[in-house]
Amino acid sequence: MPANDLAVLILAAGKGTRLKSSLAKVLHRAGGRPLVEHVLAACAALKPRKTVVVVGHQAEQVSAVVEPLEADVVLQQPQRGTGHAMQVARRALGGAKFVVVLPGDAPLIRTATLRSMIATHRAANAAATILSAVVSDPSGYGRILRKSETAVQAIVEESQLTDEQRELNEINSSIYCFTLEKLWPALAQVQPNNKHRELYLTDAVAVLAAKNETVLAHVASDPREALGCNTRADLAEVDRIFREWKRASLMSDGVSIQLPETVLIDPDVTAGEDTVLEPAVQLLGKTKIGERCTIRTGSVLSDVVVGNDVIVEPHSVIAQSRLDDNVIVGPFARLRPGTHLKNGSRVGNFVEMKKTTVGEGTKVPHLTYLGNANVGSKTNIGAGTITCNYDGFQKHATNIGKGVFIGSDSTLVAPVRIGDGAYVAAGSTITENIPPDALGIARGRQVNKPRWASRKRRELAATQQSSKAGRPRKKAKARSKKSRRR
Ligand code: UD1
Numbered sequence: 118m119p120a121n122d123l124a125v126l127i128l129a130a131g132k133g134t135r136l137k138s139s140l141a142k143v144l145h146r147a148g149g150r151p152l153v154e155h156v157l158a159a160c161a162a163l164k165p166r167k168t169v170v171v172v173g174h175q176a177e178q179v180s181a182v183v184e185p186l187e188a189d190v191v192l193q194q195p196q197r198g199t200g201h202a203m204q205v206a207r208r209a210l211g212g213a214k215f216v217v218v219l220p221g222d223a224p225l226i227r228t229a230t231l232r233s234m235i236a237t238h239r240a241a242n243a244a245a246t247i248l249s250a251v252v253s254d255p256s257g258y259g260r261i262l263r264k265s266e267t268a269v270q271a272i273v274e275e276s277q278l279t280d281e282q283r284e285l286n287e288i289n290s291s292i293y294c295f296t297l298e299k300l301w302p303a304l305a306q307v308q309p310n311n312k313h314r315e316l317y318l319t320d321a322v323a324v325l326a327a328k329n330e331t332v333l334a335h336v337a338s339d340p341r342e343a344l345g346c347n348t349r350a351d352l353a354e355v356d357r358i359f360r361e362w363k364r365a366s367l368m369s370d371g372v373s374i375q376l377p378e379t380v381l382i383d384p385d386v387t388a389g390e391d392t393v394l395e396p397a398v399q400l401l402g403k404t405k406i407g408e409r410c411t412i413r414t415g416s417v418l419s420d421v422v423v424g425n426d427v428i429v430e431p432h433s434v435i436a437q438s439r440l441d442d443n444v445i446v447g448p449f450a451r452l453r454p455g456t457h458l459k460n461g462s463r464v465g466n467f468v469e470m471k472k473t474t475v476g477e478g479t480k481v482p483h484l485t486y487l488g489n490a491n492v493g494s495k496t497n498i499g500a501g502t503i504t505c506n507y508d509g510f511q512k513h514a515t516n517i518g519k520g521v522f523i524g525s526d527s528t529l530v531a532p533v534r535i536g537d538g539a540y541v542a543a544g545s546t547i548t549e550n551i552p553p554d555a556l557g558i559a560r561g562r563q564v565n566k567p568r569w570a571s572r573k574r575r576e577l578a579a580t581q582q583s584s585k586a587g588r589p590r591k592k593a594k595a596r597s598k599k600s601r602r603r
C-alpha cells in the first residue's frame with residue numbers, strides 16, 4: 118500500500134574519511150551492490166510518496182547510481198553534518214507528514230524493520246522514533262540515553278560520552294522516523310557544539326525530549342541491521358553477513374552448498390533444486406542456474422544462464438554466456454562473453470571461447486581457442502585447434518558445419534567456412550573454404566628417409582670421440598674417479 122504521508126530521506130553526502138578511499142563511502146560495495154543501493158531497495162517497498170537522497174561528496178557519481186532507482190537528488194555543499202543535510206533537503210521533502218531518515222552507509226536494514234518502526238511511531242503519535250540496537254560492542258556509535266523505560270532523553274555521540282555513558286550498549290542506528298512539523302523547529306535550535314563544528318541530527322532528539330515531545334527508541338530485533346560501514350573492517354563484516362543471508366536463502370530453496378562460508382553469491386543470482394555448489398565457487402551478477410547442476414570448486418560464473426543437469430568442472434571462468442541443458446565444461450575452461458553451448462555439448466580443459474556457438478552434442482575437449490565461431494552439431498574439434506579470427510584490424514567469422522572432424526593442431530584462418538561432414542587433416546593451416554564431405558589438408562608432405570637415423574648416430578659418435586681425445590687432463594681425472602665409485 119502506498120504511504121502518501123511518508124517521504125524517505127537518505128543521507129549520502131559524506132566522504133567516508135575513515136575508509137581512506139577516493140571513492141565516496143556509499144558507493145563502496147558490500148553484498149554485491151553499492152551500499153546506497155541496498156538502502157534504496159529496502160525503502161522502495163515502503164512505497165513512499167517521495168525518496169530523496171542528499172549527495173555531496175562525488176555528487177555526480179552518487180547521483181548516477183541513485184537517480185535510475187527513482188530517487189530525487191539534493192546537493193549538500195559543503196557537508197556540515199547530518200542535521201545540516203536534513204535542513205538542505207527540507208524543500209525537497211515537500212508536503213510529507215512523516216520522514217524516514219536513513220544513512221547511506223547502513224545497508225543491512227530490512228523493509229520489515231522499517232515498517233515496524235513506522236508503526237510504533239504512528240501508534241504513539243511520536244515526534245521522533247529512533248531505530249536502536251542492543252550490541253555487544255557499541256564503540257563508534259551514538260548511544261541512546263533513556264529517561265524512562267519507553268522514552269528517550271538524548272543520543273550521545275561517541276566523542277561526547279562520559280565514562281559512565283560509555284557502558285551503554287543501546288546504539289543509534291541513525292535510522293529514524295520524524296514528524297516533520299515537530300522536527301524543523303527542534304533542528305533550528307541545534308548548535309554545532311562538537312569538535313567537527315557540524316550540526317548533528319542526533320542533537321535534535323535531545324531538543325525534542327526537552328520540550329516533552331514523545332521520543333521513542335524502537336529496538337531492532339536483529340542488531341546487525343544497524344551496522345554502519347565506516348571502516349574497511351565494517352565493509353568486510355557487512356559483506357560477510359549479506360553473503361551468509363544469500364546462501365541461507367538458496368539453501369532453503371533446495372541448493373546444496375559445501376563449505377558455505379567459502380562460496381560467494383551476488384544478490385540477483387538464482388539456482389534450482391538439487392544444484393550443488395562446491396567450495397570456493399563464485400556466482401556473480403545475474404547468473405541463473407537450473408536444477409541438478411554441479412558447479413565445482415574454484416569456478417567463477419558471472420552473468421551466465423545455465424540450464425538443467427549441467428556440470429561445470431573445477432576452476433572454470435565463465436562470463437556473459439549461455440550453457441544449455443546437459444552441458445559439461447572444464448576443468449580450466451575460460452568462456453568469454455557471447456559463448457553459447459547448446460544441449461549436451463562438451464568443452465574440456467584449457468579451452469577458451471569468445472562469441473562462439475557450439476552445436477548440440479559437439480565436443481571441444483582440449484587446448485583450443487574458438488573466437489567468432491559457429492560450430493554445428495555433433496562435430497569434434499581436435500586438441501590444439503585455433504581460429505585465427507583477428508587480422509590486427511578486424512574480427513572474422515569461422516563457420517564449421519555439423520558432423521565435422523577437425524584434426525588436432527589445426528589453424529583455421531578466418532573468414533573461412535567448413536562444410537557439413539568435412540574432415541580437416543591434423544596440423545593443417547586452413548585458409549580456404551572446405552566443401553561438405555571433403556578432406557581439407559594443408560601442410561608439408563611427409564618424407565621418410567631410409568636408414569638415415571643409424572647413419573646420423575654414427576656421425577655423432579665419431580665427433581664425440583675426437584673431441585674427448587683433445588680434452589684437458591683435469592676433467593679426465595674427475596671422470597675416472599666417478600667411474601671407480603660405480
Ligand atoms: C552516525 C550518527 C551516530 C550513529 C551512527 C550509526 C550522527 C551525528 N551520528 O554517526 O549517532 O550511531 O551514524 O551508523 O548523525 N552525511 C551527510 N552529510 C553530512 C554528514 C554525513 O549526508 O554532512 C551522511 C553520510 O554520508 C552517512 C550518514 O550521513 O551516510 C551518517 O554519517 P557518518 O559520518 O557515517 O556518521 P557516523 O559517525 O557513522
Ligand code: MG
Nearest residue numbers: 222345346347
Ligand atoms: Mg556512519
